[in-house]
Amino acid sequence: MSEELNFEQMLNETFKTIHTGEIVSGKVISVKPDEIVLNIGYKSDGIITRDEYSNDSNLDLTTCVKEGDSLEAKVLKVNDGDGQVVLTYKRLAADRGNKKLEEAFNNKEVITGKVVKVLDGGLSVVYDEARVFIPASLVSDVFEKDLSKYNGQEVEFVITEFNPRRRRVIGDRKCLLVEKKEARQKEILEKLHVGDIIEGSVKNVTDFGAFVDLGDIDGLLHISEMSWGHVDSPKKLLKVGDVLKVFIKEIKETKIALSLKFPNENPWIDAAEKYAVGNIVKGKVARMTDFGAFIELEPGIDALLHVSQIAREHIEKPSDVLKQGQEVEAKVVDFNEDDKKISLSIKALLPPAENDAETVPVEETADTENVNEADGAAE
Numbered sequence: 197m198s199e200e201l202n203f204e205q206m207l208n209e210t211f212k213t214i215h216t217g218e219i220v221s222g223k224v225i226s227v228k229p230d231e232i233v234l235n236i237g238y239k240s241d242g243i244i245t246r247d248e249y250s251n252d253s254n255l256d257l258t259t260c261v262k263e264g265d266s267l268e269a270k271v272l273k274v275n276d277g278d279g280q281v282v283l284t285y286k287r288l289a290a291d292r293g294n295k296k297l298e299e300a301f302n303n304k305e306v307i308t309g310k311v312v313k314v315l316d317g318g319l320s321v322v323y324d325e326a327r328v329f330i331p332a333s334l335v336s337d338v339f340e341k342d343l344s345k346y347n348g349q350e351v352e353f354v355i356t357e358f359n360p361r362r363r364r365v366i367g368d369r370k371c372l373l374v375e376k377k378e379a380r381q382k383e384i385l386e387k388l389h390v391g392d393i394i395e396g397s398v399k400n401v402t403d404f405g406a407f408v409d410l411g412d413i414d415g416l417l418h419i420s421e422m423s424w425g426h427v428d429s430p431k432k433l434l435k436v437g438d439v440l441k442v443f444i445k446e447i448k449e450t451k452i453a454l455s456l457k458f459p460n461e462n463p464w465i466d467a468a469e470k471y472a473v474g475n476i477v478k479g480k481v482a483r484m485t486d487f488g489a490f491i492e493l494e495p496g497i498d499a500l501l502h503v504s505q506i507a508r509e510h511i512e513k514p515s516d517v518l519k520q521g522q523e524v525e526a527k528v529v530d531f532n533e534d535d536k537k538i539s540l541s542i543k544a545l546l547p548p549a550e551n552d553a554e555t556v557p558v559e560e561t562a563d564t565e566n567v568n569e570a571d572g573a574a575e
Contacts, residue, residue, distance in 0.1 A: 222242060223235050230257060232249065247286075248286050293326025306352055318343070352369065481514075481522045499528075
């Protein structure tokens, strides 16, 4: 019996001793698609299963190592019950990866990892077998409801929180995108000038205007700058994806105001000649109030047809005799280029009636003055 003990003792002394958690090195003596056998200089060989080699459950281990290769691993179990040593390569790599992550965190270094899983709240990324979580709010500089397009992709990020004990290693990709975007915007802004005519595509349409993508920077096309004429709703005029030629009206820091009202197309340029006092013109009823109707002579030029100038007989309000969109013919009785106001009269085209007064009643003149004050300009 003592001889047997001495033989076992001598055998044990021939091989090194190992402990759980210890890092060992050895040579690959056998490799299968799902298992690696490693000679670690111990009385039993070490086994690395596919699950303990990589997070990829479909990985073929024969494509990763071959017989004779040297490999380091960490001891999970000295004896699995069948006399074999259970090793892990993945966890050793993760430990080393975590050290690199800590260095990247301390140095604010930009690193690249692969997205291995898309979660409800963000992305699970592997960097040197170490896991990093990028919350959905830090994945992009714009809201993205579906993150599935990132699955399997390589992404750049920085570590903003590192606490491996609580399994909190947080990455941020958004800050890098914002930084790059700001740099591109600065470069673009340096090249743009007020008055430049540029091309862009409609990115979003709202009730007050449209945002136009100019390439890494957006410009605002306000509803008041969409046409020389009246625009009821931007959504009736534009849609997402429309390509526009616009000119830059104003640049204020990173805000760009755009316009489709090109100065050379201003309808008031030759208005003095076309709408001189005495000219007979045609237009459509654009809108009506109790004191008169505004007649669109052309996009961008509206004229006031006062209720007293619609007919010779008394009319309570314009809507009693006129309809929206109705075409009318009238005479220009007043033209004010400075204030951009034009006054029309249908009455002046009608044949004179018996006992017709030669002058405009006092109350009519007063009404016209009140109209100008209340309505602004008849543009």
